[in-house]
Amino acid sequence: MTWVGRSxxxxxxxxxxxxxxxxxxxxxxxxxxxxxGLKIHKPSDAGAAVGRLHNxxxxxxxxxxxxxxxxxxxxxLSTAEEAVNxxxxxxxRARELAVQMASENYDGDDRTNAAVEVTNLLExxxxxxxxxFDGRYVFAGGAYDGEAYDSTGAYTGSTTEPTTLVSDxxxxxxxxxxxxxxxxxxxxxxxxxxxxxxxxxxxxxxxATSIGDIDAAIDQLSSALTRIGIEWQTAExxxxxxxxxxxxxxxxxxxxxDADAVETYTRLSELQIAYEAALQVASSGASSNLFSFL
Amino acid sequence: MSLLxxxxxxxxxxxxxxxxxxxxxxxxxxxxxxxxxxxxxxQSTSTPIxxxxxxxxxxxxxxxxxxxxxxxxxxLQRTTAAGDDSSSTALYESLSVLEASFSEETGSTLPDLLxxxxxxxxxxxxxxxxxxxxxNTIAAAEKLTYAVNATAKSLDSAVExxxxxxxEIFEGKVNSLLSRLGDLNALAESAHSTENTGxxxxxxxxxxxxxxxxxxxxxxxEYVGDGTVNLFVGGHAVVSGNSARTMEWEVDGATGDLKxxxxxxxxxxNVIDEVGGRxxxxxxSHDYSSGWLDDLNTFVETFSDEFNNQxxxxxxxxxxxxxxxxxxxxxxxxxxFAIDTAFMDDPTLLALAGSPTGGAGDQDNLRLLxxxxxxxxxxxxxxxxxxxxxxxxxxxxxxxxxxxxxAERDAVTLGDLEALHSSLTAVSLDEEATSLIAYQAAYQASxxxxxxxxxxxxxxxxxxx
Numbered sequence: 028m029t030w031v032g033r034s035x036x037x038x039x040x041x042x043x044x045x046x047x048x049x050x051x052x053x054x055x056x057x058x059x060x061x062x063x064g065l066k067i068h069k070p071s072d073a074g075a076a077v078g079r080l081h082n083x084x085x086x087x088x089x090x091x092x093x094x095x096x097x098x099x100x101x102x103x104l105s106t107a108e109e110a111v112n113x114x115x116x117x118x119x120r121a122r123e124l125a126v127q128m129a130s131e132n133y134d135g136d137d138r139t140n141a142a143v144e145v146t147n148l149l150e151x152x153x154x155x156x157x158x159x160f161d162g163r164y165v166f167a168g169g170a171y172d173g174e175a176y177d178s179t180g181a182y183t184g185s186t187t188e189p190t191t192l193v194s195d196x197x198x199x200x201x202x203x204x205x206x207x208x209x210x211x212x213x214x215x216x217x218x219x220x221x222x223x224x225x226x227x228x229x230x231x232x233x234x235a236t237s238i239g240d241i242d243a244a245i246d247q248l249s250s251a252l253t254r255i256g257i258e259w260q261t262a263e264x265x266x267x268x269x270x271x272x273x274x275x276x277x278x279x280x281x282x283x284x285d286a287d288a289v290e291t292y293t294r295l296s297e298l299q300i301a302y303e304a305a306l307q308v309a310s311s312g313a314s315s316n317l318f319s320f321l
Numbered sequence: 322m323s324l325l326x327x328x329x330x331x332x333x334x335x336x337x338x339x340x341x342x343x344x345x346x347x348x349x350x351x352x353x354x355x356x357x358x359x360x361x362x363x364q365s366t367s368t369p370i371x372x373x374x375x376x377x378x379x380x381x382x383x384x385x386x387x388x389x390x391x392x393x394x395x396x397l398q399r400t401t402a403a404g405d406d407s408s409s410t411a412l413y414e415s416l417s418v419l420e421a422s423f424s425e426e427t428g429s430t431l432p433d434l435l436x437x438x439x440x441x442x443x444x445x446x447x448x449x450x451x452x453x454x455x456x457n458t459i460a461a462a463e464k465l466t467y468a469v470n471a472t473a474k475s476l477d478s479a480v481e482x483x484x485x486x487x488x489e490i491f492e493g494k495v496n497s498l499l500s501r502l503g504d505l506n507a508l509a510e511s512a513h514s515t516e517n518t519g520x521x522x523x524x525x526x527x528x529x530x531x532x533x534x535x536x537x538x539x540x541x542x543e544y545v546g547d548g549t550v551n552l553f554v555g556g557h558a559v560v561s562g563n564s565a566r567t568m569e570w571e572v573d574g575a576t577g578d579l580k581x582x583x584x585x586x587x588x589x590x591n592v593i594d595e596v597g598g599r600x601x602x603x604x605x606s607h608d609y610s611s612g613w614l615d616d617l618n619t620f621v622e623t624f625s626d627e628f629n630n631q632x633x634x635x636x637x638x639x640x641x642x643x644x645x646x647x648x649x650x651x652x653x654x655x656x657x658f659a660i661d662t663a664f665m666d667d668p669t670l671l672a673l674a675g676s677p678t679g680g681a682g683d684q685d686n687l688r689l690l691x692x693x694x695x696x697x698x699x700x701x702x703x704x705x706x707x708x709x710x711x712x713x714x715x716x717x718x719x720x721x722x723x724x725x726x727x728a729e730r731d732a733v734t735l736g737d738l739e740a741l742h743s744s745l746t747a748v749s750l751d752e753e754a755t756s757l758i759a760y761q762a763a764y765q766a767s768x769x770x771x772x773x774x775x776x777x778x779x780x781x782x783x784x785x786x
Binding site: 082191 | 432436
């Protein structure tokens, strides 16, 4: 404020009022920053960074979805993997039985008993083919609200494969077309059924022949495990990436919207001192004039 | 010079000192009166009288006038600055209120809520038939519509409040001030023609009225030689001499167009583009509110249409075509933005499948609905929906920052001019105290002269006895 010649009481008071009002407003603003830990409460606080802030927040929120989706996918895929591993165990045991029963050292009773065990193994394998996660049949394809296989091992699911978004551009399979993954190159249930039939027929030569089918079925299951493993790895990578991105994005958001504590409290202290000084001046110095001394 | 002349001179001194004291008293009493300017006594030596012996002797002081401290150039500057300050302050105040509707709290902004809706769709990709996920999507959609409604209502309310305040300004203040200015002009003209120096307080009031009108409608002033002022809004004289026109505010019921009408010789003229001051600031705020409301309406229309169209191409869990999830009424899109309540009762109505027989995992249409998020079809800049909403926030922020900068700058300018004006025209109690002492001393001295002359006359009288 520049005074030209005369400084009047009213003008001094008006000037003080303006300063006090400005300081009150500034103190209030900084107090809100200090209390909330944020320096952006409304669009004008962010200035040109509003668009960037919204973008970062949206990306940050996306990472939560990607982490959630990848976690869900990994759980489902783990269930699928466990089921296939169980099937591998069943087929390995069936192969052992086939190798034994192909020998002339075993008689019809032995093969009948082996057939009973293979029947159980086949039921277990079908049960594993109908494994569920979160109420959905993992190997039923897109029609996962119904069973993938009937009691004979015939596929009753869908040939489409559901996928889940685990990032902006990455999908992972969260369900499989059972007619492909378990019955594509080799129909694993068909192989087991053949072995069962040959055991029931007490035909060691044919049982020996079916070992090749069982081996092919195990290969089919190995391929399924590989496929599931790849999907699981993709989901895990996406989850890790989302977690990392989330941390980085939180940092970027923090840089824009979080108040620097030291800076905020220093500023608050400065403003409070200035405010108290202005009040002191207003309450004493500004009111003096010559009449006081007459 | 005779002793009687001395008494007359001293008596003139007494009168001048007495008047000076009266003016000082008036100044002190009005030291804190808004718009009051310092008055001072202009006195000079009376015309001397020729005495015997060709001697010219003075006859004491004479009071020529009581004048007020003023500066016409500064007055003009101050009037303009008052209009600018009032305009930018009004704009800043109203935009600041509006900005409260655009909180930046994380998770509460419209872009955040739109993102939440799309995120809920992305979550559905993990299990599109999951009822909980579907319900979550419906809830996110409803939350978005509520937030848009609330923002739109704030903008509507801001527009209504602005209209009401402008109407109040014209009905309650402007016309009475214009009329009063005409009256004060008449008084000033009369005082000017009769050299009535007692009209200084009238001029103070006139200047105060002019400043208030400048603040309200951004009027500019022109000083006329006859002691009056002419007042203009843009290029139109609204007060000329003692003749004042009237002004009114009108909102066209059919088109919503705003008008500031000034009475003219023939009918009325619309001066909305020329009006400034507080009304000008409020009108600018009105334009911002309307613009943002238009943007919100555009968003709702584009977003709803695109989503509903794509949704209609998909199949719900019963195998039927999707129905409209989002609803609005044309012309008040943001205010009426809502979801069909049938979806709240039955989330299976979400048409996420691409085929009626695709099974529980069919999410072909869901993917196409998610893709809408990156459609660059919003506004004239072809933005994505989130960028478009975000740009409204940017616009709000920039408008507030710009208005704040202008308001602060104009306040400083006006403050400086006020200080300058005050330093030239306001009452300084220190000065008045000094004047008081001076007039008191002059009065005592003149009284002493009269007393001395009286004593001398008494001596003469005694000699004559």
